[in-house]
Amino acid sequence: MFHQSFDTDIEFFSRRCIWVNGPVIVGAGPSGLAVGAGLKEQGVPFIVLERADCIASLWQKRTYDRLKLHLPKQFCQLPNLPFPEDFPEYPTKNQFIGYLESYANHFYISPNFNENVQSAKYDETFGLWRVKTIISTSDSNPSATAEVEYICRWLVVATGENSEKVVPEFEGLEEFKGNVVHACDYKSGVAYHGKQVLVVGCGNSGMEVSLDLCNHNASPSIVVRSSVHVLPREIFGKSTFELAVLLMKWLPLWLADKILLMLAWLIFGNLEKYGLKRPSLGPLELKNNSGKTPVLDIGALEKIRSGEVKVVPGIKRFSRGRVELVDGQNLEIDAVVLATGYRSNVPSWLKENEFFSREGIPKNAFPNGWKGNGGLYAVGFTRRGLSGASLDAIGVSQDIAKSWKEETKQKRKSVAARHRRCISHF
Numbered sequence: 001m002f003h004q005s006f007d008t009d010i011e012f013f014s015r016r017c018i019w020v021n022g023p024v025i026v027g028a029g030p031s032g033l034a035v036g037a038g039l040k041e042q043g044v045p046f047i048v049l050e051r052a053d054c055i056a057s058l059w060q061k062r063t064y065d066r067l068k069l070h071l072p073k074q075f076c077q078l079p080n081l082p083f084p085e086d087f088p089e090y091p092t093k094n095q096f097i098g099y100l101e102s103y104a105n106h107f108y109i110s111p112n113f114n115e116n117v118q119s120a121k122y123d124e125t126f127g128l129w130r131v132k133t134i135i136s137t138s139d140s141n142p143s144a145t146a147e148v149e150y151i152c153r154w155l156v157v158a159t160g161e162n163s164e165k166v167v168p169e170f171e172g173l174e175e176f177k178g179n180v181v182h183a184c185d186y187k188s189g190v191a192y193h194g195k196q197v198l199v200v201g202c203g204n205s206g207m208e209v210s211l212d213l214c215n216h217n218a219s220p221s222i223v224v225r226s227s228v229h230v231l232p233r234e235i236f237g238k239s240t241f242e243l244a245v246l247l248m249k250w251l252p253l254w255l256a257d258k259i260l261l262m263l264a265w266l267i268f269g270n271l272e273k274y275g276l277k278r279p280s281l282g283p284l285e286l287k288n289n290s291g292k293t294p295v296l297d298i299g300a301l302e303k304i305r306s307g308e309v310k311v312v313p314g315i316k317r318f319s320r321g322r323v324e325l326v327d328g329q330n331l332e333i334d335a336v337v338l339a340t341g342y343r344s345n346v347p348s349w350l351k352e353n354e355f356f357s358r359e360g361i362p363k364n365a366f367p368n369g370w371k372g373n374g375g376l377y378a379v380g381f382t383r384r385g386l387s388g389a390s391l392d393a394i395g396v397s398q399d400i401a402k403s404w405k406e407e408t409k410q411k412r413k414s415v416a417a418r419h420r421r422c423i424s425h426f
Contacts, residue, residue, distance in 0.1 A: 016148045022046040023154035023375075023400050024131050026120070028055045028111040030100060031380030031389040032158035034078045037107040038397025041080065044404045047150070048111035049133060055111060056100045058162060059093060062184035066212050067093040070204060070296050072239045076386040078103055079394055089239075115148070120155055121351040122374045129155040129375065153375050153407070154400050157350065160380040160389075161291075161361065162342035168200075172318035179335040183209060186337050189216030196332060197221070198323055200315065201339030202228050202276075204293065207300040209337055210309045221331060222304075225314040227279040229286065229294035230271060230301060231264050240296060244284060257282025268297075274304050275311030291383035344381070352376065370395050375403075 023039070025032045028050035039046050054060050068090045069076050073083045076096070081103050087095055104110075114136040121130050131150040165182045173180065183205045189212045199210050202224045213220040231240050240260070247256035260283060271278070279286055283294040303309040314326040323331050344360025355372030356362060362369035366382045370392040377396045382388030 016146070018148060018150050020045075020047055020150050020152040022152070022404060023156050023377075024049060024129065024150050024152045025156040025158055026117050026131075027158035027160065027163075027380070028052075028104075028109075028113075029058060029158065029160055029380065030056060030078060030386055031160055031393060032111075032156070033100060033104055033107075033109055034390055034393030035156050035158060035377075035379055035397050036109040037078065037080055037103065038393055039401065040107045040109070042397060042401035042405075044397075044401050048109060049115045049117055049131070049150075050111040050113050051116040053113050055104055056097060058160075059097050059100070062165075063093055064183070064186050064205075064209065064212065065093070065188045066208070068298075069096060070233070070298075071241045071385065071387075075241060077390075078386070079390050081106055117349050119349050119351055122155075122376070124374075127374065128153060131155065154377065154403070155375060156377045156379060156396060156400075157346060157356075157381075158379045159345060161344050161383065163345040164343050166341045166343050167338060168340055170315055170318055173336075175320055176318040176323075176336065177320050178333065181335075181337055183337060183339040184342075189213040189218050192216060192218040192335060194218065195334040197335045197337060198223065198312075198331065198333045199337045199339055201341065202295070203339060203341065204295050205341075206337075206339030207295050208298065209339055211298070211300040211303055213337075214303045214308045219308075219310075221310040221312045221333070223313070223315060224275055224311050227277045229278055229283040230268070230276055230297055231260065231283060231294050232267050233296040233298055235263050235267065248284065253285050253288065254282065257284050260284070268301065271301075274301075275313075276304070287383070293383075367391065371399060375400075 022045040025035055025046055025048045028048050032048050033055065036046060036048055050057070052061065070090070072089050073087055073091055077083050083091065083099055091099070115133045118132045118134055120132070123130055129152050131152065133148045133150070135146045135148060136144070165184050167182060183201070186209055192213055193216055195218050197213050197218050197220045199206050199213070199220050199222045202222055206222055210220040210222045233240060235243055244256065244260060247259060261278070281289065286292050287294065300309060304311060312325055312329065312331070316324045316326050321332060321334075323333055325331070346356050346360035347358060350356060355376055355378070362378050362381050366384060366388060369381060370378055372378070377400070379392040379396055380389040382392060
């Protein structure tokens with residue numbers, strides 16, 4: 001009994017405990033930065049916890065070199081600071097990272113880097129959040145760590161929908177012996193020159209990786225297991241996304257979809273003959289129901305038409321240097337790129353099951369998925385990209401600021417009352 005109590009005391013004293021007079025924001029990506037900027041403007045103190053050693057680690061460390069924003073810049077800028085006027089319509093990856101760094105500097109946001117949240121739990125007795133983290137204290141010694149516990153009234157989850165890569169299991173993949181990488185580790189097609197590459201996944205990343213491989217004289221085959229919507233990035237010189245927003249403003253979703261698909265057919269023709277079958281639901285309705293984003297073509301379709309990118313069906317199994325497909329085809333391949341997407345990591349650390357689903361996404365659909373109970377908030381889970389995250393960030397920062405100011409006012413009144421009582425006794 002004595003030893004158990006002694007061990008508990010050691011654990012308590014070895015962990016620093018910090019009171020935060022404001023919210024704790026978990027994640028220093030665009031969502032976390034946008035919330036921080038809103039709070040700064042309201043005069044609310046906060047801290048930002050980030051497991052990586054930089055802001056926007058997804059963009060800085062887990063994206064390919066040729067990446068550009070898929071939407072026009074006006075739909076991707078964060079609140080209260082537009083992109084520089086000299087930026088192109090579709091900023092490059094490095095331009096966007098530079099913008100985010102300028103954004104953090106502009107609003108004096110200094111995240112706590114290399115600090116990984118282990119758990120966050122609401123203490124109902126005190127009405128406070130207890131956020132436990134592990135900090136890497138030495139770059140040269142990864143095992144050198146320290147534990148910290150933050151106590152706060154508000155918790156903002158800003159880790160987003162794409163915090164962990166999804167790697168499906170494939171029969172025989174361990175027998176393949178060739179190079180297998182997830183798209184988050186793919187940088188450029190330079191290393192694949194002259195090679196036969198299987199790209200698994202036909203979303204925007206899979207299509208763009210296939211295009212990049214072609215441009216570096218590789219021979220990619222892209223796995224299209226089911227149906228997919230491919231739309232032109234621009235229609236008659238206007239952004240397809242901007243056109244979709246305009247159509248949805250005035251028309252029902254099904255009719256907006258009909259118009260978009262008709263325009264896509266006029267530009268692309270029938271894509272089924274290339275192995276690209278469209279889903280039964282239109283692109284906007286599918287996005288709204290399941291969060292599945294249509295592919296905005298930036299050149300991959302031309303490579304598919306010319307045969308430089310080969311469309312193949314689902315995978316049955318891998319073997320040494322080969323893949324067998326569900327239609328019986330056998331392909332010799334040198335490498336595999338898994339463009340199989342990402343998922344939320346929230347369930348691994350947030351000890352709560354009312355607001356977030358088991359998949360780590362708020363249960364309430366947009367635009368009502370940003371506020372939970374007990375001071376819990378979520379930003380960047382709208383499945384509506386940076387524009388959706390910005391809208392959430394504005395709502396969250398304003399709501400927290402209102403509560404913080406009210407509580408601060410009450411505390412000051414309480415302190416003043418105690419002060420008066422002390423003077424009267426004296």
